[in-house]
Amino acid sequence: MKDFQVNPDLLEERMLCPFDQEELTNLLDGGKQSTEERRRLEKYFLQSGAGKPDVDIDALGAVERYEYDIKKSTELFKIAQDNNDGAMANIKAMVGGGTGAALMPDGTPLGLHFIMFIPTLMGQGTLDQQAEWLGRAWNMEIIGTYAQTELGHGTFIRGLETTATYDERTQEFILHSPTITAYKWWPGGLGKTANHAVVMAQLITKGQKRGPHPFFVQLRDEDTHVPLKGIKIGEIGPKLGMNSNDNGYLGFESHRIPRKHLLMKNAQILVPLSMCVGFVFVGQNLWQAYSHIQQDIEEGNFDKLPELHALSSGLKALVTQECADAMDSLRRACGGHGFMCNSNLPRLWGLVTASCTYEGENTVLQLQVARFVMKCLDQDQSKPLPESMKYLRARDSSSTCTTIRGLVLLFQTTARNMALKAQLALKANEKTASHKAYAWNQTTVQLSLAALATVRAHVVSEFATAVENPSISEPLRNILRDLFELLALAWIQRFSGDFLQYGGAQAVQISWVQERILVLLAQIRPIAVSVVDAFDIPDEALKSTLGSYDGRVYERMLEAAMRGPLNEKDVPDAFHKYLKPMMQSNL
């Protein structure tokens, strides 16, 4: 791609930036050191030339595209491993974050090998099992994936149908898919790439079901790559996005594996995570909490685990949904150009919206939050509440939209009263329902709404704390305060009904909020480019004709179009084959 001069309108905006962009970049990365490490990795990969667009993957057929993805992934892993010092950090960067997006924007068929297969062996395998398999996996002598979800079963893990029946005589497990809904479905790399997998299956011994357990399973011959006997395997087809993963299906026909292939260490927790400024701060705090709690767990203290689980579930549900919605608004705001693949907005939206579903469907996660909040409300008054839930015992007081703490209070009051309303509905339903679970199901609408209000209150509270952080300079704090206020007021406007009904807000306040948002937008507009520049995402990562640093939107769109494979020939073959005969047939 040509190097364009920066659009003069953008240059002018950047000259007016009223804060230190590097300070914001460091804050978003989680410190100066993290920024430097991130940049080192980006430089390392991007200088290899691997991030340059060489073909338009959207114009490739599925078979060509898979071949391209594999070629590129194997080249990249070679580059990552060549740097012996930082191989681990390199691979981590390769499969995630901005660098990963620059290198393989739609994912890689080898991703799950590093994201799930190796970590699962490390977390769930005994020392003996690790000794046997981990080295080979790390050297990529074997390629693995993680097969849990089934055609008919996603979130409800206890419902998994694949069975692993123990045969005492031969000391083997017999893996079997009793129905087609038992077929494993979705694992990345499973379709054509992996020759091994960790497979979750219902353990059956002495005729008794023992619940889902993980098994180490060879899928294909290591030399010929042909699927083993009793193993039905294939790729599941084109998707709305993420088409660089050969997501696969997998069925077993009484397939036998050795007894020692049952992975036997305890379970571990993995948390995904976020994007915009407010969410970044919450994310950083959550990550800190996760590290602390991880330490507590190793010392045998499980007290804070439910709170971490609830907050991370709720944030995942809120952040992925907000990001998907915001990205779609952004795309529509770009008119027809946002619909083009070369804007990269369709692909980014595809990635984000997929995250609303995978690793915990959002409604299910909201209900996890609700369950935690209901437990807190039911808890004996003599026992203290977890830190993030203390506001559940506060009293209503008049709150204001004009101060940071006033806004936090308003969100917490609203969340508390919505939670109390959901609790009332739940108790009422429990009186008439034949089973507690039915009552819960009847109340899920109110519970979900209360959960989302809870998570919004948490985000606003954490963002407020970040704005008040004394180590931030005054110019940057002014910017962050405006962004904080905009997020809070935009939510108040969007959910004005909730704030009017449950937060004690008055109609006149909502009107004020609407007008104040217009003032804030006018205030933030001139620094928007500077804030976005501080996100420090290179063009190679964003891969968007509409979002490049130089702002030369039209030049980039036209150039991208001209590069298309359909434009290689002025006259397509189809003209001679079909169009011309048709056009002449009526002469």
Next chain:
Amino acid sequence: MKDFQVNPDLLEERMLCPFDQEELTNLLDGGKQSTEERRRLEKYFLQSGAGKPDVDIDALGAVERYEYDIKKSTELFKIAQDNNDGAMANIKAMVGGGTGAALMPDGTPLGLHFIMFIPTLMGQGTLDQQAEWLGRAWNMEIIGTYAQTELGHGTFIRGLETTATYDERTQEFILHSPTITAYKWWPGGLGKTANHAVVMAQLITKGQKRGPHPFFVQLRDEDTHVPLKGIKIGEIGPKLGMNSNDNGYLGFESHRIPRKHLLMKNAQILVPLSMCVGFVFVGQNLWQAYSHIQQDIEEGNFDKLPELHALSSGLKALVTQECADAMDSLRRACGGHGFMCNSNLPRLWGLVTASCTYEGENTVLQLQVARFVMKCLDQDQSKPLPESMKYLRARDSSSTCTTIRGLVLLFQTTARNMALKAQLALKANEKTASHKAYAWNQTTVQLSLAALATVRAHVVSEFATAVENPSISEPLRNILRDLFELLALAWIQRFSGDFLQYGGAQAVQISWVQERILVLLAQIRPIAVSVVDAFDIPDEALKSTLGSYDGRVYERMLEAAMRGPLNEKDVPDAFHKYLKPMMQSNL
């Protein structure tokens, strides 16, 4: 595809259908005769075998796919023309509606030829021009498209940059693209298919700009298909959806056309249109209004044109956005399966969300409604308001959510007060702004919100009238009343802030609405399959593994996956080329 037995759960639901489905189908089609005609066309095309899925277009590369689309389109037009009696109706069905979706789910490169090129020649060409070009276009001796939108200019037609300068000496127009933002961008079929186009360009005579005019322009040699000298033409690349259109770009380098190629008759209006039950009724009424007004116009009476323009603009903006949002919720409700192309939800969402942008970007259209409403509010009290706006002069009165007419009143009261608030803000801004247009721009947020409330009130009012239609049977009316109530209450819940602030609704009413929605959902749930069956969309049209008549979701998903081109070989070529060498390199 195999014929599956219907899922027994569905059979049971259908047996309990409490109304006459054929009655609802006829109501939705706009009468018994329309249903019959629609079915005749569906049968005609589908029995030709043309609707059968032969290849997975999502797995084709761009070049293969274009060839496939052209091959299929030319075959279909042959079938359509073979039936001499109904050629016109056949082609209309082919490029639109359910039949079109069954035959060419992502559009056809020949679509614009029939949808825009021929109608524009008919509407804007003189009799002489029609005599010269229309017969050849109808016989497909020439293929055309309609080129208006430019790389830098969409909705703002007066901003078009392409010029057509009249050269008196040679009696020719010189078509020219002075900048790259002047390049024509988006027209379907322009990239590789069309050899002619109607091109909108700024007419310049005697050095004066005369505004945008339509020109008939030859683009490619009719025999060799090579672009003519002075014409730069190509395809714009992959998109989020609708990839069966070779959307194109087009630039002119002082390209000369004869004087008589300026199309010289008056302008005409074209209206697009909708999906769900409520919207269908509004659509039918709008179509009737359109026909009446069309007649008025031919008699020289333009009085009702502004009302039709405002309502059709507003409905387009509301309906496309609601459909896109609903479709995305539906997709997410299907979890990962909804993300698969074979569910057809990604493609359908792509089609619907594209319509939020094209033929009038939705925000622009909302502001057209707002302008009409503001004019009505400003109008002298002695002059009557248009029928649909009469409620703007009503007085606030207490309204109820428990009756059909109470709901209509509540929506109208809310819309009126939001319009009055926007009017106040507009007047206040006009006092301080240096120009009326700036004041309008400063008020666009309030104006858009008021416009959407206006359109929602209109939809609720029209739906209420349809429910009260005396020719509907009692069992069907019960169903429609429930659907009406659900739509109205769902909107009240979603925009509860508006109804609390501007509709005089009380918090206790909003709580009641929330509970009532749960009751309605429980009531509608058992007849949902029957209602959807009555939409009478054949499987071949819906093309969804998740939405087939037999409900055999898992069988269909698995079968679709197995058919994929990546599954033709058990061992992909990439294994031998890349994977195996990598896996053995560390041994």
